[in-house]
Amino acid sequence: MQVYDAPLRDMRFVLNELHQDDGFGDLPALAEFTPDLTDAVLEEAARFAREVLLPINRSGDEEGCHIDNGIVRTPAGFREAYSAFREGGWTALAADPEWGGQGLPETVNKLVEEMICGANISFGLYPGLTHGATTAIESHAADELKQAYLPKMVSGEWTGTMCLTEAHCGTDLGLLRTKAVPQANGSYRITGSKIFISAGDHDLTENIIHLVLARLPDAPRGVKGISLFLVPKYLPGADGTPGQANGVSCANIEHKMGLKASATCQMNFEDSTGWLVGAPNKGMEAMFTMMNTERVSVGVQGLGVGEAAYQAAVWYARERIQGRSLSGPKRPDLAADPIIVHPDVRRMLMTMRAYNEGCRAVGNWVSRAIDAERHSEDAEVRQHAADFVALMTPVVKALFTDYGFETANLAVQTYGGHGYIRESGVEQYARDARITMIYEGTNGIQALDLVGRKLPANMGRLLRTFFHPVSAFIEENGGEGPLKRMVEGLQQAFGALQLSTAKIAEKGMKDPEEAAAAATDYLRLLGLVAMGYCFAKAAKIAAAKLAEGGDDAAFYQAKIATAAFFFDRILPQTSACFLAIKAGKKSMMGLDEAAF
Template identity: 80%
Template sequence: MQVYEAPLRDMRFVLHELHGDDGFGDLAAHAEFTPDLLDAVLEEAARMAQEILLPLNAPGDIEGCRIENGVVRTPAGFKAAYDQFREAGWAALASDPQWGGQGLPESINKLVEEMICATNVSFSLYPGLTHGATTAIEGHASDDLKQAYLPKMVSGEWSGTMCLTESHCGTDLGLLRTRAVPQEDGSFRVTGSKIFISAGDHDLTDNVIHLVLARMPDAPPGVKGISLFLVPKFLPNADGTLGNANGVTVAGIEHKMGMKASATCQMNFDDSVGWLVGEPHKGMAAMFTMMNTERVSVGVQGLGIGEAAYQSAVAYARERLQGRALGGAKRPDLPADPIIVHPDVRRMLMTARVYTEGCRALGGWVSRALDAEKASADPEVRARATDFIALMTPVVKALFTDLGYESANLAVQTYGGHGYIREHGVEQYVRDARIAMIYEGTNGIQALDLVGRKMPARMGRNLRAFFHPVSSFLDAHEGEEAIKPMAQGLRQAFGALQLATGMIAQRGMKDPEEAGAAATDYLRLLGLVGMGYCFLKSARIAGQRLAEGTDEAGFYKAKLATAGFFFDRILPQATAAFLAIKSGKRSTMALAEDAF
């Protein structure tokens, strides 16, 4: 059974208590968004997600999307749910008020995204892609394009996509063939085919605005010759009403492992009218404005699915009766004990719980940096936020989706054979979670980005935005008795991270394959240290609250227990990651290609 109740208390902990010392808060631009107001937003978002989106999740997976008369139809109930979602203002939550948005901080927006993804991740892609597209348009398009498209996209009346992949090129976009021919009126005629286009067509909005990568006739080869174009499904009239169709058609929809209520389309552009976004041959820079936004959001998808899978597993473990507790019957009034008494079931549940709480805490830190980068009045704070976001974006995308998938698998294992069949709904979480490790740049690509670009950038400046807070916190607090054992564990893992960083930098300068072989383990190591830092801070705060005599003792005791499990059973993975990095590339690259 798919069970979900928004973890509002933990969200409020991350939002209001955990990160107050990170230097990214107290933004004058967000002063109107008081804690009470933000809590009210979370509560209303929880109601929307639980009452409107969750009931559509399993039926939408069964029905999927289909093409009727050249138009993609979403599952029953999706259109009505989207209309409610849009009319209530959720589509415009974090967008700029200049274009009709509400301007709320990303630190609250990402928590709302988590709830949407937890209850219906397929639905989340439709407004999610639109928000990413508006970010790219706002950052790079002409004022005329902004005025013509942003208000309706921000409101959710029109939706957006990004069209990158072609059948012969995925990660290597330098091979793309879609072409754009300039016209005398300043527009372009775009012709080509794209695949794997999320929300490429659907019946939720009146118009779909595609951001398409293509080449001009004079484009140099490779990625330096790619430009970005805005291509609407229907051409707007001067008064904003919809005009003629624009030669944008759906060639088919992908029949996928999961995310079946999200339309993943094969798109054809046939002499379609488009307009340049940004500078000629600089399309990758403009597109990455959207893609980097989407990568953080994809990480949130992993977190949301992991939370939903964890809650469903807990509900089943409390009800399923099997065997007796190893130390003697816990429920002698029943024919058997619920399986939650068994240590291995608890190991699975605690692992999933730690993954979700750890990712939520680490994601909250990154979200605050997103706010500071945009809204801080202090240029030094903005610069530090930019460095931190650059470093952590691949970590959020890869780590959160890896752990979300692991949590979904643990939920199926908790259910046993009942988890493997559709009736109980947890197998859907596994199928839905799997794509998040692939799209928006596979997790292996994220790891290469981390070690190849983000780690060495500007002589390691990005790393300082992460290393300095961790080091300073340990220096200031590791001697405190209440958290001393945890702090010692984090100090050891942090030391391994520092050694691994120097090792990869030194080896990678001589042999890029050394950095490539270490990349995935390094990303996991950095992510574990980041989660450990958040859990150590959480444990310290929890201990202080309990010493003060809080009336929420149950929450803070649970926080201490969860942190204890992380340091005892999860953080030791850091040692394994370090040893794997230390071993170098030899065994990875030793086998001859024809021996595989």
């Protein structure tokens, strides 16, 4: 059964309690967003997710999108939901007030994104892609393009896309063939085809603004010859309303494993008018502004689906009766006990819970850094925050989506045979979550980015933004006390991370394949240490709150119990990661290609 209630208490915890000492807070530009105000936003977002988006999640999956006389149609209820979403101001939540946005912190925006994706991830892609597109336009486009397009996109009247992939090139964008021919009036004629374009066409808005990667006639080969262009579906008229069709068409809708209510399109551009965004042949720089924004959001998508899957599994484990507890009947009034009494079911539920709470804590830490990078008045803090965001972006994208898919699979397993059939609703979570590990750069690419670019950048400066706070926490909280076992576990895992970092730095300089062979395990190791650090901090705060007394004891007791499970059952995976990294590339690359 699909159930979803936003985990507001845990969201308030990570927002207002967990990271207050990280150096990314106390931003005067965001001072007006008090806990009372942000709590009201979260409450209303939770209501919208539960009452508007959740009811059309399964029906949207069943119906999917279709093309009707050349127009892409979204499932029943999506147009009405999007209108309510836009009218409620949700599209403008974190956008710059200069363009009509509300300017809320990313810490709040990412929690709202989690709710949207938990209730209906397919719906979330339509405004989500627009948010990324507006970020790229705001950062790189000329003022006249900003004035013409950003207000409409921020208001949600128009949506945006990101058009990178072509049939013959995905990750290797240097192979793309879409052409851009300069015109006398300063515009360009864009011709080419793109595939896998999320929200590429739909019936939710009157215009769609595509950001398209293409090549100028004299462009250098490879990625150094790629430029970015803004290409509207309809050319705006003198009054700003959509006018003439612009040679942009949807050739087909992809028939996908999941996300069926999100239109994934094959897009054709035929002499379409476009305008350069950023400098010629510098399109990758502009596009990565959007992609890095989207990569954090995709990580949040994985968390959102994981939370929904966990809640569905808990509901079922309480309702389904099978067998008796090994320690004696717990519900003698029933023919059998609910399956939540069984240790293996508890293992699955606690694993799901720990993944979700750990990812939410890490995600909020990164969101605080995003806010500091944008709004701090201290240049040193902005640089420190930018370094941390750069380091953690591939971790958030890959770790959260790996765990989101694993959590969805555990939900199916919790339901047993009923989980495998469509009527239960949980198999949709596994299908929907799977793509998050692939798009916006596969998780393997995220690992290569972390090891190949982020670790060596500026002589390891980025990594220090993570190592220093973890090391300081271990030093300050070692010795005796209720945190002793957790801190010891964190220290051991952190030691494995430090040794792995040194090994990759040493071997990777001599042989890049050694670093690449270690990349996925290293990303998981770093992510687990980040979660362990957040759980240890959370347990420390919870213990202090329990000592003070109060009405919220159950929440803090549960937080300590979840942290204890993480340290007992999940953090030990770091030892396996370390051993795999230590083994090097030999066995991985040793088999002759012909033997496969």
